Amino acid sequence: MSQYDDMPFLISSLKAKDEKAFAYLYDHYSTALYGIIFKVVNDDDDAADVLQEAFISIWKSIETYDSAKGGSLFTWMLNISRNKAIDRYRQKSRVRENQTDYKIVHTQSEHFKSTTLNTDKIGLNTLIDKLKPDLKEMIELHYFKGFTHQEITDKTQLPLGTVKTKIRTAMKDLKQLVGIT
Numbered sequence: 001m002s003q004y005d006d007m008p009f010l011i012s013s014l015k016a017k018d019e020k021a022f023a024y025l026y027d028h029y030s031t032a033l034y035g036i037i038f039k040v041v042n043d044d045d046d047a048a049d050v051l052q053e054a055f056i057s058i059w060k061s062i063e064t065y066d067s068a069k070g071g072s073l074f075t076w077m078l079n080i081s082r083n084k085a086i087d088r089y090r091q092k093s094r095v096r097e098n099q100t101d102y103k104i105v106h107t108q109s110e111h112f113k114s115t116t117l118n119t120d121k122i123g124l125n126t127l128i129d130k131l132k133p134d135l136k137e138m139i140e141l142h143y144f145k146g147f148t149h150q151e152i153t154d155k156t157q158l159p160l161g162t163v164k165t166k167i168r169t170a171m172k173d174l175k176q177l178v179g180i181t
Helices: 006-013 019-041 046-065 074-096 110-121 123-127 133-144 149-154 160-178
Strands: none
Touching: 006 019, 006 074, 019 046, 019 074, 019 123, 019 133, 046 074, 046 133, 110 149, 123 133, 123 160, 133 160, 149 160
16 A cells, blocks of 8 residues: 555645656556547547646646545546547647548557556446436547537537536536545
8 A cells, every 4th residue: 555545645745746646646547547538539649648748737737736626636637638638639630621631540559458458447437337328428428529518519409508417417426436425
């Protein structure tokens, strides 16, 4: 058992720029974050780059993390990672739209296969499958496909407030399933 298993100690160590705490954070959360990033960008190289960018951002902005605002450290890191993945996906989409002659080549590396298995070890897919179908759809659209609230509203024809409530409810249900209150 590591001293960093104590979440308040880990957070205070990270805010004090303790490199060992950051290494612990990377070792314990990078696989899960990679899996989420990959679901958005769908490319090994891009996912690895985005993961690196996310952890640099986490390191640089850890002082802004405030557990009193209602989110766990993982949720905060997930949002940073997801936003960076969405930015990369949109950037790549714009590049593809501007190119007139391109080929799409789809490959899956052994790294992705092993990462998917490791991500499944934390039970992320199993947890999401336990959600009600409408809440599961909101999580998939928002967190994995990178849709904004407005884009989900346009796609589902649900009011914006309903979309936001469903996403909030889904996250609350996921936290309960994990045992985070």
